[in-house]
Amino acid sequence: MDKLRCISPIDNRLYVERPLATDYEIQNALSTAERAQLHWASVPLREKVEVVRRAVALLQQKKLELGEEICWQMGRPIAFAGGEIDGFAERALAMAGLAESALAEIKLQEKDGFLRFIRRVPLGVSLVIAPWNYPYLTAVNAVVPALLAGNSVLLKHSAQTPLCAERMVEAFIEAGLPGGVFQYLHLGHRDAEQIVIGSDVQHVAFTGSVTGGAAIETAAAGRFMSMGLELGGKDPAYIRADADLDYAVASVVDGAFFNSGQSCCGIERAYVHHSLIDEFVECATQLIQQYRLGRPDEKATTLGPLVRAGAADFVRDQIDEAVQQGATAHIDDGAFAMDQRGSAYMAPQLLTGVDHTMRVMNEESFGPVLGVMAVTDDEEALRWMNDSEYGLTAAIYSSDVETAIALGDRLQTGTVFLNRCDYLDPQLAWTGVKNSGRGCTLSSVGFEHVTRPKSFHLKTIV
Structure with missing residues (x-):
């Protein structure tokens, strides 16, 4: 049987x-x-x-x-x-x-x-x-x-x-x-x-x-x-120049790495206004380094294994390929003792210097990696956010509600978030577009x- x-x-x-x-x-x-x-x-x-x-x-x-x-x-x-x-x-x-x-x-x-x-x-x-x-x-x-x-x-x-x-x-x-x-x-x-x-x-x-x-x-x-x-999903976040940066960093990092990045509407790519990019990367890197990778049956663990070793190696391949193409990795995976190729235990990673020719920015990762790009204005952010075969959710971080709604109307997505991400409100319709x-x-x-x-x-x- x-x-x-x-x-x-x-x-x-x-x-x-x-x-x-x-x-x-x-x-x-x-x-x-x-x-x-x-x-x-x-x-x-x-x-x-x-x-x-x-x-x-x-x-x-x-x-x-x-x-x-x-x-x-x-x-x-x-x-x-x-x-x-x-x-x-x-x-x-x-x-x-x-x-x-x-x-x-x-x-x-x-x-x-x-x-x-x-x-x-x-x-x-x-x-x-x-x-x-x-x-x-x-x-x-x-x-x-x-x-x-x-x-x-x-x-x-x-x-x-x-x-x-x-x-x-x-x-x-x-x-x-x-x-x-x-x-x-x-x-x-x-x-x-x-x-x-x-x-x-x-x-x-x-x-x-x-x-x-x-x-x-x-x-x-x-x-x-x-x-x-x-x-599938490849959900984006956009951090505008008027965002509360500390709040945005904490929210986006949690949205990207909770459940080891294995979330249907997890954040997989971030677009940050160029005036905030350096501070965003510095703060996000510090926060990511605080995760504890370990056995999930131990209470101190905050980052568990991916569902299987093959899934982790798939994400590692995306990261390695991006670095070979010019991206910069900001997390030292050597600081996470359990991380090793062929294992489901994988260190988190943040990448800059990425672009949409790289798989890590256009292919669903479903793992603990976040690609970050600087953008000059709303129009450029919209262009990159919509440049995907997927459209489940998209998050905007801003203090301007009216502008966020106007941007949301132009986003090709099932749900538009403002100042939050990776959440389903059961009173709202849960739906997607494209793939x-x-x-x-x-x-x-x-x-x-x-x-x-x-x-x-x-x-x-x-």
């Missing part, structure tokens, strides 16, 4: 092993989900909301245990790992609070002799394919709105974080969710694609690489199904992607 094997980046030992679902188990899960959805759709919304609230409470009670599992599965420092459960709760409860208004009937202007309204009805079965980097936070974006809207959900989690799928489903079942409404399946890529190709699944939410998203689109060709794709994907999660708009409109046009006869 084929098995899923989670190798912990902490020590390269086998942490979790699970059998992959058989063809029979996959078909049984699909059939069960279809039957369960018919009943779940008729359950009053207030009862659905209460199930979500109870599930959140149950997961929060296990925050320390779940944080330890996150640490061992994907390498986030234990000091921060449990915070993901708090984020899960924030988003899930926000969706529960928005559900009544987001799913309410749309009433039309009265018309003599007619009753007209539009309802949002569930799609059916939703397949959620979630990644490892934020295993609860990414999954909740699609799972909770789908359930609240009356869909059933099949969750396929990354092979790196299988326990997260199991724990989520366990919590919802313990919270009173009827059997079959929310299930997990441990699957290989082929079986996941086959579900998209040949089953009655009506919605797919995928978070992952551009290549993976393209494979999902190919598999869904001709199915006319609803689809949400959150794919960062399509569709939307979170906010009231997110419910539109897990439902379909159904019009009622009733002529009354007296």
